[in-house]
Structures are given as C-alpha cells and as structure tokens.
Amino acid sequence: MKKDNINMNDLNSMIKTGSKILKLFYAFLIILLITLVTFILKEWNVVPMILKVCGVISPFFIGFILAWLLNPLVCKLTQKGMKRSVSVVLVYLMLLVVIYLFCLAIIPTLINQINDMVKMIPGLLSEARDFVNDVFVKLSNYTKLDMSDTKGKFILYLESFAKNITTELPTTIINLVQSFVSGVGQMLIGVIIGFYLLFNFNNVKSHLLSILPRNIQGDAESLLGKISEALYKFVNGTLIISLILFAVSVIGFEAIGLNAPVLFAAFCAVTNIIPYIGPYIGGIPAVLVGFSQSSVIGFLTLVFIFIVQTLEGNILHPIVIGKKMDLHPVTIVISLLIFEYFFGIIGMIVATPVVAIIKVIYNFLDEKFDFFGYSKEKSVKKEISKVKSLK
Numbered sequence: 001m002k003k004d005n006i007n008m009n010d011l012n013s014m015i016k017t018g019s020k021i022l023k024l025f026y027a028f029l030i031i032l033l034i035t036l037v038t039f040i041l042k043e044w045n046v047v048p049m050i051l052k053v054c055g056v057i058s059p060f061f062i063g064f065i066l067a068w069l070l071n072p073l074v075c076k077l078t079q080k081g082m083k084r085s086v087s088v089v090l091v092y093l094m095l096l097v098v099i100y101l102f103c104l105a106i107i108p109t110l111i112n113q114i115n116d117m118v119k120m121i122p123g124l125l126s127e128a129r130d131f132v133n134d135v136f137v138k139l140s141n142y143t144k145l146d147m148s149d150t151k152g153k154f155i156l157y158l159e160s161f162a163k164n165i166t167t168e169l170p171t172t173i174i175n176l177v178q179s180f181v182s183g184v185g186q187m188l189i190g191v192i193i194g195f196y197l198l199f200n201f202n203n204v205k206s207h208l209l210s211i212l213p214r215n216i217q218g219d220a221e222s223l224l225g226k227i228s229e230a231l232y233k234f235v236n237g238t239l240i241i242s243l244i245l246f247a248v249s250v251i252g253f254e255a256i257g258l259n260a261p262v263l264f265a266a267f268c269a270v271t272n273i274i275p276y277i278g279p280y281i282g283g284i285p286a287v288l289v290g291f292s293q294s295s296v297i298g299f300l301t302l303v304f305i306f307i308v309q310t311l312e313g314n315i316l317h318p319i320v321i322g323k324k325m326d327l328h329p330v331t332i333v334i335s336l337l338i339f340e341y342f343f344g345i346i347g348m349i350v351a352t353p354v355v356a357i358i359k360v361i362y363n364f365l366d367e368k369f370d371f372f373g374y375s376k377e378k379s380v381k382k383e384i385s386k387v388k389s390l391k
Contacts, residue, residue, distance in 0.1 A: 031334065034358070038342040062190025067197040067204075068228070069235065070095065074198060088198045109262045127292050129155055223364050230356045237320040241312065242269045245279070248308060256300045258290050268305075272312070274348050279309040327356060 070091050077087035132154055140148075197204060205224070209217050246269035253261030264286040271282030283305035291298025335355040339347030 031338075034335070034355075035338055038338060038347075059186050059189035060193055062187060063193025063195075063197055066191065066194035067201050069232075070194070070198060071201045072232070074201075085199060088195070092195055092198075106262065106266070219364075219368070223361065226360045226364060227357050230360050231353055234353045234356060238273060241316055241320055242272050244316065245269050245272050245308070245312060252304045252308065253286065253301070256290070256304060257293070257297055258286060258301055259293060260289070264289070274345060278348075279312060280305070283309065327352070327359065331355060 074084065074087045074091050077090065078084045082090075136148075136150070136154070205221075209221055209224075212220050246265050249265035249268050250261055253264055258264065264282075267285065268279060268282035271278040274281065283301075287298060287302050287305065290301035332352055332355070335351040336348050339351035339354070341347075343350075
C-alpha cells in the first residue's frame with residue numbers, strides 16, 4: 001500500500017514536471033512563431049506596403065480609431081436613456097472643446113519657444129565652439145600633447161554643421177509647415193469620417209462580422225471584444241503615462257531654468273510612446289540645450305530626466321501598462337527586441353499591443369479547445385485565491 005502511494009506521488013510529480021516543460025516549449029514556440037512571422041513580413045516588404053496603404057486611407061483610419069475610442073462613452077450615454085444621435089453630438093462637442101482648450105494653452109507657447117530656439121541656434125553653436133576650444137586647451141595642458149590639429153577638425157565640423165543648419169533651416173521649416181498643413185487636413189477629414197461612423201458604429205461591427213460564416217460569428221464577436229478591451233487598456237495606459245510625464249517635465253524643466261520647457265516636455269511625452277528607450281531619446285535634446293546654457297543647468301536636467309525616467313520605467317510603467325495589459329516585463333522586453341530588430345522604432349511602438357493581442361487570441365483558443373489547460377489552471381488559482389481571501 002505504501003509502495004503504491006509512493007508511485008502515485010512520483011507519477012504526479014512527473015505529470016507536473018511534464019506540464020511545466022510543455023508550457024516552456026509552448027512559450028518558446030510562440031516566440032519562434034512571432035520571429036518567423038516578422039521575418040517573413042520584412043523579407044516580403046509587407047510592412048512598407050501596409051504603411052503606404054495606411055497613408056492613402058489614413059483619414060478613414062483616423063476616423064475609425066476616433067469612433068472606436070469614443071464609442072464606449074456614447075454607449076454609456078445611450079444606456080442612460082439619451083438618444084444615440086444626441087449622445088454622439090454631445091461627445092463630439094466635448095472632444096472639440098477639449099482640443100480647443102489644449103491648443104489654446106499649449107500651441108502659442110510652443111510656437112514662441114520654437115522661435116526662441118531658432119534664434120538661439122547661432123549662439124548655442126558659438127558657445128559649443130568655445131566649450132570645445134576650452135576642453136582641448138585643458139587636455140593639451142594636462143597631457144602635454146599638441147591637439148591643435150584635432151581641435152581644428154572638430155571646430156571645422158561644428159562650423160560646417162552650423163552652416164548647414166543655417167542654409168537648410170528655411171527649407172526644413174517650409175517642409176514642416178507643408179507636412180503640418182497636410183496632417184491637419186487629414187485629421188479634419190478623419191474627424192468628420194469618425195463623426196459619421198460613430199452614429200452607426202455598432203452596425204459597422206455587425207456588417208464586418210456578417211462577412212464571416214454564421215457558425216463562427218459568435219466566437220469572432222467575443223474575440224474582437226476581448227482584443228478591443230486589451231487595446232483600450234493599452235491606449236488608456238499610454239495616455240495616462242504621457243500626460244503625467246508631460247506635466248512633471250514642464251514643472252521640472254521650468255524650475256531648473258531650461259529654455260523652452262514646454263517644447264522639451266512635449267517632445268519627451270511623445271517619444272515616451274516608445275517603451276524603455278523612448279524617454280531617453282526625448283531627453284537628449286533637453287540635456288544638450290541645458291549644457292549649452294550652463295554646466296549646472298545641463299547637469300540638473302540630466303539628473304532630473306534620469307530620475308523621472310527611472311521612476312516611470314520601474315514604477316509607473318509596470319503599474320499602469322503591466323497590470324492593465326497583464327503582461328510580464330520579460331515578455332515585453334523580448335517582444336521589443338524582436339520587433340525593433342525587424343521593424344525599428346515603429347516595431348517598438350506596436351510591439352506591446354501586438355503581443356497583448358497574441359496573448360488574448362491564445363487565451364481564447366485555450367479556453368475554447370483546451371490546448372494546454374492554461375485557462376483552467378488560471379481559473380483554479382483564482383478560485384483558490386478567493387477562498388483564501390474569504391478565510
């Protein structure tokens with residue numbers, strides 16, 4: 001009898017070990033599949049083609065995303081007894097008022113600070129030349145080496161850089177203005193399309209589902225709902241983090257005395273969309289301008305950005321994004337490395353939501369077909385935790 005018990009324990013242990021190995025193998029298989037798909041997409045030049053198509057139909061894409069984001073709020077208002085047409089108009093008016101107030105508060109300041117930065121460029125380059133000259137003089141005195149040739153080449157490079165900026169700046173500004181006007185035009189068309197789509201957004205989803213065979217329409221609707229929920233969480237989390245970072249950066253840069261604090265804070269908030277490395281990319285121009293003002297301002301700017309980004313990356317981002325998306329940090333890092341290798345910065349931006357969608361699809365299929373019993377194990381753990389909390 002005792003011998004049988006030992007054999008049963010060994011058997012249970014082997015089953016558990018096999019289950020763990022199987023899960024590790026499946027995780028490896030998922031990573032391999034993602035790598036294979038991204039490799040195929042890159043080799044077949046699918047991504048550039050998709051980007052071109054998105055550029056052509058970008059107004060419709062903007063309108064659809066806008067309708068998708070606003071639809072939950074419209075649905076809540078209709079559930080409280082308001083007509084959908086009235087709720088759509090009300091939500092859009094609220095959106096336009098928020099955009100107007102934001103533009104009124106931020107854009108004039110940004111324009112003034114961009115003008116100030118353009119005027120400061122010759123002075124900044126002159127200060128940079130003097131700084132480089134002092135550094136080479138001190139190095140020559142300390143090392144007793146003649147560094148005049150290296151210093152001359154470096155200063156010549158700075159002067160060439162300054163000349164290129166001066167000559168190319170008008171063309172760059174014209175191109176930026178043209179791109180901005182074109183972007184605003186597409187945004188306005190997208191806002192109009194989104195307004196009309198929002199009136200019958202639920203019907204749009206029904207029409208898309210009607211293309212599929214009837215026997216899978218229910219599953220497809222359930223899966224789309226879960227994917228939509230995951231993407232909502234990602235968008236909400238990203239907006240929350242970016243707004244917090246923007247507000248903290250404006251206050252910090254203003255207190256330090258950095259020139260154009262709103263401009264650099266906005267740049268940091270935008271580049272923060274790129275996980276982990278984006279905030280540091282956004283902080284580099286602020287640090288350079290800070291050191292051009294004075295060594296103290298540059299050092300304080302560097303320390304401030306390092307502290308803020310460390311807190312954001314290790315505390316705020318895992319709390320907001322990690323919990324909302326239910327993704328392990330290691331999974332996020334691996335996906336970022338894979339997508340960055342194949343698609344660059346754009347790949348890093350879309351890595352987290354794409355992996356979240358893949359996880360949603362996997363969980364859905366596992367619940368439906370019980371591939372590896374992951375969903376059942378997860379539900380059992382939830383029940384056990386509930387029982388423990390009641391005790």
